[in-house]
Amino acid sequence: MSTSSYWMESAPPREHPPLTEDLTVDVAVIGGGIAGLSAAWELTRAGRTVAVLEADRPAAGVTGHTSAKLSAQHTLIYAELAGRDPETARRYARSQQEAVEHVARTAAELGVDCELERRPAYTYVRSPGQVEQIRAEARAAAEAGLAASFVTGTPLPFPVAAAVRVDGQAQFHPRKYLLGLADAMAARGCRIFERTRVTGLHEGRPCRVSTEGGATVTAADVVVATHYPIFDRSLLFARMEPTRELVVAGTLPPGDDPAGMYITSEENTRSVRTAPLPGGDLLLVVTGESFKPGSGRVEDRFDRLAAWTEEHFPRVRLTHRWAAQDNHTTDRLPFAGPLHPGARHAWVATGFGGWGMSNGVMAGLLLSALIGGQEPEWAGLYDPRRLHPLQEAGPMAKMQASVARHFVADRLAAGDGSEVAGLGPGQGKVVKLDGRRCAVYRDEQGQVHAVSAVCTHLGCVVGFNEAERTWECPCHGSRFGVDGRVLQGPAVEPLEPVQPEG
Structure with a gap:
């Protein structure tokens, strides 16, 4: 099997120069993944001059290795949020669904063919002992405003005890979307620099960002969207935990399409989706085997995931395997807002908990609004300065x-x-x-x-x-x-x- 991400192989990169000389812009965005590019697009479209500084290649890091589900249905979260406060669950649902719709609108507006398909999203369990938990989640998600329902059957090729089904969700090719977004923002004057590692940030009026190559960017505002923040001035390190997950993918006959996006926390996580392939076949993408980075025995984990996939989808022909990484916060909500309590012009987006597609877009919209002096209704929900x-x-x-x-x-x-x-x-x-x-x-x-x-x-x-x-x-x-x-x-x-x- 190829050890490269299918998304990386099927969407060749654009060439962007490294930063070699000092530059002054309205906003410097550190990180060229979905959060950074989404923020840069919104800021560019609002008329600001923007520079994106990416240590490697745009849309090639975590975003290039995701399962690329674009969904407001995030395993089992709404019952927990509603237990804290029903309005918290409603705001979370509205902000996440808005991110889904925003990608669909933006792709249509720009004419980006990112293979976006509307699909229902399911969180399922096979254990009868978990049915009531699923029932409570379906009720909470519906009360939060999602098109959620409790079901006891799915199109998966194996029985489930129960599932939450949420309609109106989507899946897409993340790199095709983001590379199209990068082209559009570059045409509007945004400057994108790759292989430009940021090493320092001086906050002030203005801010200054230093890079490994010696060049400096001066900006009124700075967005830190490096997945795990390279600067920790609000002690976010103590409130986030990295988790790595494995992915196997392969060709599947169209008649075996499970017609949806699926996830369960059972069996150390199993996530299933498909994507269209040239010629009519499908790409089956299965994610799971969560583990902490550096804990070893990764080959054994790949073997277990491949065996599970071949057992449940016997006509799959596995062609790819890769891995992804994300950060989970202590209260399960992302951090998107001021970098630290005293920050006035430095912003951060991180802690997406395995749901980086909707959360990355949400963070881009939120940070662009905050920089523009607006405060969306869910700003406090994601504020990094919060503490529960x-x-x-x-x-x-x-x-x-x-x-x-x-x-x-x-x-x-x-x-x-x-x-x-x-x-x-x-x-x-x-x-x-x-x-x-x-x-x-x-x-x-x-x-x-x-x-x-x-x-x-x-x-x-x-x-x-x-x-x-x-x-x-x-x-x-x-x-x-x-x-x-x-x-x-x-x-x-x-x-x-x-x-x-x-």
Whole structure:
């Protein structure tokens, strides 16, 4: 199977230059995923001068590896939100459904063929013991304003005990949509810079953004849309947890189309959707096997997901596999608003909890409005400065205990330098070399590569992902290549090279 995302393979990138000289704009947007590009589009359309600064390529990071469900139905959330306050659930539903409709309108307006298809979204369970939970969720989602209903059957090729069905949702090709959006905003004067890693932010009037290459962007406002914020001035790190999920995909005869988007939290998450392929076949996309970055045994997880897919869709021919990552907040609501309590011109979008398509668009709309001096009715719902002690105390304590365990235990677990000789091709391990913890990898040609095993973000020890050949931080989700280069933040500095042994 190809180890590249189907979305990446089927939508060739546009070429954008790196930033090489100082620049002044109204708004600097850091990050070229769906949140950053959505914000940049809304700001450009409002008449502001905008620069997008992307460390890699636009729409190539998390957005390029999503399952690309565009839905306001987010597993089981409405009953919980309604339990806090019915108006909270209603505002969440309105903001998420507006994001779905906004993508449909924008694609039609710009003539972007992003394979957008209207499909119902289902959250299902197979266990009879979960039926009442599904019934309560369907009731809460309907009361929040969604076209939700309780059902006991679906078009899936296996029985379910119950499901929440929400009509009026959509699925699409995320890169085709965002690359079309990037073309449209560039035609209106927005400047997009790729392979431009931001390393510093000075807040003020104006703000200044510094980059790895030395060039500076001066802007009245700055949007930090880097998935996991590279700047943490509101202590969001203590309120978010990264989770990685695997994806397998393959061709499916059109007669086997399950005709909807599906998800369950059972079996360590299973998410199902299809997409059109040239020639009439479908692409079946199955996501699941949630795990913390750096926890290992990724090949075993891929095997389980592939086996599940082939068992339930026996005529599928698997062609692709890849992985995605997202951040979950302690109160299950994204952060979109001021970067910290004292911020006046710095903004953030993060913590999308596995639902980055609707949340990314919602955040773009929200931040554009806030920068323009408007305050949508749901602004307070997503404000990063909020704190819900009753909902967040337990998850925050659990999260920080996990970080503390990794910070201590992973240092004690490092092997010694003699283990380098035993590494086979494609294998990696954290060992001590001259008293220093090093991440050591042997490539297929037998050459050994060694870098510091200490994450350059906040100092946790990385773990090896044998399926993707990457080093991953279990604390905050930074990912590095075997050569130490940054693949995914919040880290902005690479792992330091070390002279290997063996």
